[in-house]
Amino acid sequence: MKKALIICAAGMSSSLMAKKTTEFFKSKGQDIVLDAISANEGGKMIEKGEFDLYLVSPQTKMYFNKLKETGDRVGKPVVNIPPQAYVPIPMGIEKLANVILQELPN
Numbered sequence: 283m284k285k286a287l288i289i290c291a292a293g294m295s296s297s298l299m300a301k302k303t304t305e306f307f308k309s310k311g312q313d314i315v316l317d318a319i320s321a322n323e324g325g326k327m328i329e330k331g332e333f334d335l336y337l338v339s340p341q342t343k344m345y346f347n348k349l350k351e352t353g354d355r356v357g358k359p360v361v362n363i364p365p366q367a368y369v370p371i372p373m374g375i376e377k378l379a380n381v382i383l384q385e386l387p388n
Contacts, residue, residue, distance in 0.1 A: 283313045286335040286382050288363070289324035289349065291342050299339075299368060302375050303382070314382065321345050328352045328360065335386050336360040337378075340368050361385050 290296030296318035307314040319327055321342045328336050329352060336353055338346045343362055353360035367377035 283315060284335075284386055285333045286314065286316050286337055286386065287327055287333040288316060288318040288337045288339055289321055289327075289342060289345070290318055290339040292320055295341075295368075295370070296339055298370050299375070299378060302370055303378050306375050306379050310379075314386070316382075324349055325352050328358055329356060331356050331358055333358070335382060337363050337382070337385075339363055340365045359385055359387060 288296040288300050300316035300318040304314070304316045324336070324345065325348065327333070328349060336349065336358060338349055338360065340363060346360070346362055350360045361381065363378060363381060367374060367381050
């Protein structure tokens, strides 16, 4: 199983995106699970290295460089989520799933 973590401002919208995207992957027979956390905890979670991929939500992109530095230091990928892939409608969920599939390490 692959795991990805969305880092968001408060974790509210990201929790919804994580749930819907996990359901999307399940419906496609892919074993990829998403979770979500607030930006305050993001750096600590990257340092723990428990996830395969870390995704920074559009509203927290101001923290991206710092989070990316942490990811580079521990050997974990950290990427920005494009705004069009952060909409809890089927098209947005599919775009987020595509970003994850492109960025997940093998």
